[in-house]
Amino acid sequence: MDLASQIYERKSCRNYLDEEIDLDIIKDFISKCRPLNENINYYYEILTKDEVSVRTPWSAPYYLALYSEEKENYFENIGFVFQQVSLFLQSIGIGSCWVGMASPKKKKSNFVILIAFGKSEKMTRDRSSFKRKDLSKISDYEDERLVPAQLAPSAINSQPWFFKHSKDGFDVYQKKQNILKRQVFKNWNPIDMGIALAHLYVENEETFDFEIKNDFEELKGHTYTGSIKI
Numbered sequence: 001m002d003l004a005s006q007i008y009e010r011k012s013c014r015n016y017l018d019e020e021i022d023l024d025i026i027k028d029f030i031s032k033c034r035p036l037n038e039n040i041n042y043y044y045e046i047l048t049k050d051e052v053s054v055r056t057p058w059s060a061p062y063y064l065a066l067y068s069e070e071k072e073n074y075f076e077n078i079g080f081v082f083q084q085v086s087l088f089l090q091s092i093g094i095g096s097c098w099v100g101m102a103s104p105k106k107k108k109s110n111f112v113i114l115i116a117f118g119k120s121e122k123m124t125r126d127r128s129s130f131k132r133k134d135l136s137k138i139s140d141y142e143d144e145r146l147v148p149a150q151l152a153p154s155a156i157n158s159q160p161w162f163f164k165h166s167k168d169g170f171d172v173y174q175k176k177q178n179i180l181k182r183q184v185f186k187n188w189n190p191i192d193m194g195i196a197l198a199h200l201y202v203e204n205e206e207t208f209d210f211e212i213k214n215d216f217e218e219l220k221g222h223t224y225t226g227s228i229k230i
């Protein structure tokens with residue numbers, strides 16, 4: 001199973017076949033994912049299309065409904081864990097897409113977000129067709145090691161991440177949105193941050209480390225997410 005190679009050819013899948021999937025291997029993979037913050041309890045349910053209210057013009061046969069205890073960096077944690085799952089699905093021929101514009105019909109507390117998934121024939125692309133900010137725009141200076149984060153999916157492709165080189169890795173920041181967009185991206189951008197960190201983890205599995213420093217540097221127009229070694 002090669003998760004890292006999926007980063008360079010994945011795309012959000014919005015075109016699904018109505019086929020059944022063996023859910024056990026997915027559940028097994030989820031149970032083995034690394035969290036960003038071990039202190040946060042989270043859980044998921046697998047729902048079918050009929051159990052979800054969708055506000056997108058497309059739908060998928062299955063949805064992962066994600067729930068979390070609301071503490072510390074729980075949005076980032078959900079993004080981090082379930083982007084590993086999304087890459088795993090991609091590696092076994094199952095397409096997926098994070099969906100902010102949907103919710104489970106049965107309301108439960110602690111709901112965070114859904115991920116649509118299902119079998120698909122349209123789920124890869126060339127590296128050249130990724131629409132992303134230049135590396136020089138997402139870091140204090142260009143660094144090829146950040147390509148996995150550069151290619152990460154994000155809500156409305158907002159790519160809110162910024163990486164500043166530190167002594168032994170990067171300090172990671174989330175761009176503040178302007179006042180008009182702030183409400184829309186409030187919950188989604190921290191999920192995006194976790195997603196980008198998941199790509200860096202998957203590409204640097206042996207060396208990746210994340211911590212939240214107390215003495216981090218402020219960066220104008222940004223909030224501090226944490227610091228990584230890769």
Ligand SMILES: Cc1cc2nc3c(=O)[nH]c(=O)nc-3n(C[C@H](O)[C@H](O)[C@H](O)COP(=O)(O)O)c2cc1C
Binds near residue numbers: 011012056097151
């Ligand atoms: C937190 C989050 C929420 C998203 N919500 C939606 C959504 O509601 N509908 C949709 O079609 N795509 C949604 N997306 C997918 C993004 O639009 C997509 O990741 C982005 O445009 C980049 O394209 P790519 O994933 O194909 O690389 C979401 C992505 C993230 C990370």
